[in-house]
Amino acid sequence: MASSLPEADSRLSHILVPSLEKIIKNAASWRKGHSKLAHQCKSLIDRLSANLPPPSPSSPTSPSSSSDSIPGPLLDLSLADSELFLSPLIAACSSGSLKLAEPALDCTHKLIAHSYLHGEADPTAAPDAQLLARLIDAACSCQSHADDALELLVVKSLLSAVTSTSLRIHGDSLLRIVRTCYDLYLNSRNPVNQTTAKASLIQMLVIVFRRMEADSSTVPVQPIVVADLMADPTSDNSTTASPEFSFVQSFITKIISDIDVVLNPPTPSASSAKYNGAFESASVENTNPADLLDSNDKELLDAKYWEISLYKTALEGRKDELGPEGIVDRDDDQEVQIGNKLRRDAFLVFRALCKLSMKTPPKEALADPTLMRGKILALELLKILLENAGAVFRTSDRFLGAIKQYLCLSLLKNSASTLIIIYQLSCSIFMSLVSRFRPGLKAEIGVFFPMIVLRVLENVAQPNFQQKMIVLRFLEKLCLDSQILVDIFVNYDCDVHSPNIFERMVNGLLKTAQGPAPGIPTTLIPPQDVNMKSEAMKCLVAILNSMGNWMNKQLRIPGPHLEIADGNTESVTEVAMDDGRGEVTSEVSDLYTETANGAPEAASLEKRRAYKLELQEGISIFNQKPKKGIEFLINAKKVGDSPEEVAVFLKDTPGLNKTVIGDYLGERDGLPLKVMYAYVDSFDFKEWYLMRQSDPFCKGLGCLVKHKR
Numbered sequence: 285m286a287s288s289l290p291e292a293d294s295r296l297s298h299i300l301v302p303s304l305e306k307i308i309k310n311a312a313s314w315r316k317g318h319s320k321l322a323h324q325c326k327s328l329i330d331r332l333s334a335n336l337p338p339p340s341p342s343s344p345t346s347p348s349s350s351s352d353s354i355p356g357p358l359l360d361l362s363l364a365d366s367e368l369f370l371s372p373l374i375a376a377c378s379s380g381s382l383k384l385a386e387p388a389l390d391c392t393h394k395l396i397a398h399s400y401l402h403g404e405a406d407p408t409a410a411p412d413a414q415l416l417a418r419l420i421d422a423a424c425s426c427q428s429h430a431d432d433a434l435e436l437l438v439v440k441s442l443l444s445a446v447t448s449t450s451l452r453i454h455g456d457s458l459l460r461i462v463r464t465c466y467d468l469y470l471n472s473r474n475p476v477n478q479t480t481a482k483a484s485l486i487q488m489l490v491i492v493f494r495r496m497e498a499d500s501s502t503v504p505v506q507p508i509v510v511a512d513l514m515a516d517p518t519s520d521n522s523t524t525a526s527p528e529f530s531f532v533q534s535f536i537t538k539i540i541s542d543i544d545v546v547l548n549p550p551t552p553s554a555s556s557a558k559y560n561g562a563f564e565s566a567s568v569e570n571t572n573p574a575d576l577l578d579s580n581d582k583e584l585l586d587a588k589y590w591e592i593s594l595y596k597t598a599l600e601g602r603k604d605e606l607g608p609e610g611i612v613d614r615d616d617d618q619e620v621q622i623g624n625k626l627r628r629d630a631f632l633v634f635r636a637l638c639k640l641s642m643k644t645p646p647k648e649a650l651a652d653p654t655l656m657r658g659k660i661l662a663l664e665l666l667k668i669l670l671e672n673a674g675a676v677f678r679t680s681d682r683f684l685g686a687i688k689q690y691l692c693l694s695l696l697k698n699s700a701s702t703l704i705i706i707y708q709l710s711c712s713i714f715m716s717l718v719s720r721f722r723p724g725l726k727a728e729i730g731v732f733f734p735m736i737v738l739r740v741l742e743n744v745a746q747p748n749f750q751q752k753m754i755v756l757r758f759l760e761k762l763c764l765d766s767q768i769l770v771d772i773f774v775n776y777d778c779d780v781h782s783p784n785i786f787e788r789m790v791n792g793l794l795k796t797a798q799g800p801a802p803g804i805p806t807t808l809i810p811p812q813d814v815n816m817k818s819e820a821m822k823c824l825v826a827i828l829n830s831m832g833n834w835m836n837k838q839l840r841i842p843g844p845h846l847e848i849a850d851g852n853t854e855s856v857t858e859v860a861m862d863d864g865r866g867e868v869t870s871e872v873s874d875l876y877t878e879t880a881n882g883a884p885e886a887a888s889l890e891k892r893r894a895y896k897l898e899l900q901e902g903i904s905i906f907n908q909k910p911k912k913g914i915e916f917l918i919n920a921k922k923v924g925d926s927p928e929e930v931a932v933f934l935k936d937t938p939g940l941n942k943t944v945i946g947d948y949l950g951e952r953d954g955l956p957l958k959v960m961y962a963y964v965d966s967f968d969f970k971e972w973y974l975m976r977q978s979d980p981f982c983k984g985l986g987c988l989v990k991h992k993r
Contacts, residue, residue: 295359295400296332296358296359296369296400297332297333299391299394299395299398299400300328300329300332300369300391301329301332301333302387303373303387303388303390303391304325304326304328304329304372304387304391305325305329306386306387307321307322307325307372307376307384307387307388308322308325308326308329310381310383310384310387311325311384318379318381318384321372321375321376321379321384324371324372324375325372328368328369328372354411354412355412356412356415357401357402357403357412357413357415357416357451358370358395358400358401359400363411363412363415366412366415367415370415370419372388373388373391373392373419373422374388374418374419374422376388377389377392377422377423377425377426378422378425382429382431382434385426385429385434386431386433386434386437388422389423389426389434389437389438389441390437392419392423392441393437393440393441393444396441396444396445396448396451396543397444397448397539397542397543399448399449399450399451399543401416401419401448401450401451402450402451403416403450403451403452404416404452404453404454405417405419405420405445405451405452405453405454405457406454406455406456406457407421407455407456407457408455408456409454416451416457417456417457420442420445420453420457420460420461421457421460423438423441423442423445424438424442424460424461424463424464426438427464427467427468430471430472430473432472432473432474432477435468435472435474435477435481436477436480436535438464438468439465439468439477439480439481439484440535440539442461442464442465442484442488443484443487443488443536443539444539444542444543445461446458446461446488446491446492447487447488447491447505447539447540447543448543449501449502449543452501454625454628454629455625455628455629455632458492458629458632458633459632459633459636461488462485462488462489462633462636463636465481465482465484465485465488466481466485466640466658466661468481469481469482469485469657469661470654470657470658470661471654475528476528476531476532479514479528479529479532480531480532480535482514482661483508483510483513483514483532483533483535483536484535484536485665486508486513486514486665486668487507487508487536487540489633489665489668489669490505490508490668490672491505492626492629492630492633493630493669493672493673493674493677494674495626496626496627496629496630496676496677497674497675497676497677499624499626499627500626501626505540506540507533507536507537507540508536509533510529510532510533510536511529511533513668514529627676627680627682630677630683631682631683631686634666634669634683634686634690635686635690637662637665637666637669638662638666638686638690638691638693638694639690640658640659640661640662641659641662641663641666641694641698642690642693642694642697642698643655643658643659643662644697656703659698659706660705660706660709663694663698663706663709663710663713664709666691666694666713667709667712667713667716670713670716670717670720670721671712671716671720673716673720673721678720678721678723678724679723679724684721684724684725687717687721687725687728688725688728691713691717692728692732694710695710695713695714695732695736696732696735698710699711699714699732699735699736704750704751704754707751707754708754710736711736711737711754711755711758712758714732714733714736714737714758715758715761715762717729717732718733718762718768719762719765719768722768722771726775726782730775730776730782730783730785733772733776733783733785734783734785734788736755737755737758737759737789738785738788738789738792740752740755741755741756741759741788741789741792741793741796742788742791742792742795744792744795744796744799744800745800745804745805745806745807746805746806746807747807747808747816749807749808749812749816752796752816753815753816753819756796756816756819756820756822756823757819759789759793759823760819760822760823760826763823763826763827763830764826764830765830766830766831766833766834766837767834769786769827769830769831769834770834772785772786772789773786774889777893777896778889778892778893778896779892779896780895780896780899781938784896790824790827793820793823793824793827794820794824796816796817796820797817797820797821797824798817799813799816799817895922898920898922899917899920899922900939901916902916902917902920902922902923903937903939903940906940906941906944906948907939907940907941907944910944910945910947910948911948911951911956914930914948914955917933918930927955927958927959927961927962928962928966930955930959930962931959931962931963931965931966932966934948934949934959934963935963935966949963
């Protein structure tokens with residue numbers, strides 16, 4: 285039961301009465317439309333002043349309403365009394381009048397900051413949670429007034445709400461707050477307000493994900509370091525403290541302190557309607573990842589056949605997770621809704637940011653700076669989240685699935701962007717995935733490393749200078765971590781189903797350090813060429829140093845940099861990568877077990893590497909002369925000599941030219957004819973689904989039909 289109303293009223297009077305008086309005064313200046321609001325405010329002031337209980341919302345003749353005995357979200361008042369006190373504030377914020385909204389919003393902020401509001405704000409939950417959700421929604425609606433002072437008050441109130449430990453923001457209410465700060469950053473005309481909205485949004489995300497990691501809403505938080513997190517990503521120099529940043533830092537710090545959250549000791553920091561679709565909690569954007577391969581993105585990516593075939597295979601495997609039009613099954617959405625609320629909040633926010641980062645302006649709005657600023661902001665926020673990711677974020681199947689389903693699509697679209705800032709942010713995001721998320725993203729890293737990094741690195745004669753310098757600096761940081769280099773070599777260059785990332789990276793750096801061959805035209809001017817060669821040499825030196833330090837560590841040989849390396853690396857066993865489906869393959873597990881036992885078994889690695897190189901040589905021969913290729917592979921024991929084994933090889937091996945397969949199967953006698961029969965027999969024609977089963981069959985035999993003609 286609620287405590288005595290006079291006691292609660294005395295605590296509310298000093299906050300509510302001044303704001304209600306302002307609302308009455310401003311409402312009186314209007315001829316009509318706000319008389320009811322003014323009357324409500326005057327009635328509450330009279331009762332607060334007299335310490336009388338507020339009137340019950342039930343009719344005089346009806347029994348006492350059940351809501352009179354239900355605890356409410358305002359102090360220790362009942363639900364009915366809480367609604368009576370908060371309704372004028374909600375009405376004033378939603379009135380569309382700046383003069384009415386300002387005192388109501390200021391009062392709302394004070395109620396939050398003094399912890400007078402408690403409970404959960406969620407429009408889909410209990411009545412008290414719905415009341416708080418209406419109050420938050422009304423506060424968010426105040427941003428439409430486009431007033432500088434009111435915009436700061438909106439940000440202040442919303443950040444206080446998310447930071448509060450007594451008021452808990454979940455679900456749609458949290459998404460509405462994030463969307464409001466996002467829109468304020470894009471639409472505010474005041475640069476200080478833009479910076480404040482962005483910094484507050486970063487602080488909110490840090491709080492949401494920190495609580496998710498700790499599985500507690502009361503985990504201590506600390507203010508972000510604005511100058512570090514909001515430095516210009518295109519500048520090599522750290523942004524110095526400016527009056528604007530000083531104001532924003534004070535703004536953030538004061539709000540966190542006012543909420544009475546115990547702060548941790550300082551630690552080094554890690555370095556509108558058009559967006560509504562990104563914030564829908566119960567729907568998924570209708571985007572089929574496989575469709576992207578047929579769009580202009582494919583041409584812009586300019587990836588080699590090997591990477592494209594791998595990515596097609598990965599997407600085909602991902603189709604089982606999608607509906608017929610790329611829509612996630614309803615059970616997936618239900619799981620999001622019924623899971624741990626803190627994890628669900630983090631998931632929904634992360635998914636919303638991924639969707640915003642994929643927003644592509646229509647052709648008629650390509651020059652719209654607001655749309656592009658929105659994309660850049662979303663990428664910056666994703667970069668910050670990934671750089672500061674905790675253990676749950678890095679290992680949870682739910683979040684790894686979100687990275688595969690949403691973030692990888694964002695990388696696919698944005699890595700081909702001609703805007704340097706977009707490409708740089710995409711590289712930074714990918715760097716975080718490689719350095720912190722690689723245990724669960726083997727297939728994805730194997731696809732995007734060639735697309736984002738090697739594609740640019742291997743263009744020696746006519747590169748985009750800015751893009752290539754971004755890649756070289758990315759690799760220079762990557763090469764400082766010897767464990768990452770070892771993991772790349774073991775998981776890709778020694779895996780027959782993966783591209784030779786380490787080999788191509790080293791070769792690309794060597795060619796860049798040597799420069800274009802004499803007589804080949806280049807787009808680089810001499811200073812750029814010298815700068816690029818110097819950066820490539822730094823990367824090669826870093827690789828040699830890292831590999832030497834790693835070997836010294838394995839052989840227990842002390843070295844000058846060994847202690848530093850030990851602090852930044854994980855054991856090989858700890859970072860064993862999965863196969864892209866959430867399962868660690870036996871081949872990878874065995875490989876890591878071998879290299880984790882003291883001195884690595886070099887013979888095993890050499891054997892695996894030699895097997896892959898010989899297999900790739902056989903594929904290369906097959907693509908030129910199929911009969912000789914099959915003969916070479918059979919003699920090398922890479923393929924069995926039975927027609928069935930050859931058919932399986934032709935059907936399942938990536939990198940084989942489909943036209944050449946058709947030519948080989950079109951031979952009229954000998955082994956090719958037997959292989960053709962076995963190839964056809966390998967398809968299951970029971971319950972034939974034309975669209976699903978005929979596609980791979982026709983692709984494999986399409987060239988054969990043409991050959992027969």
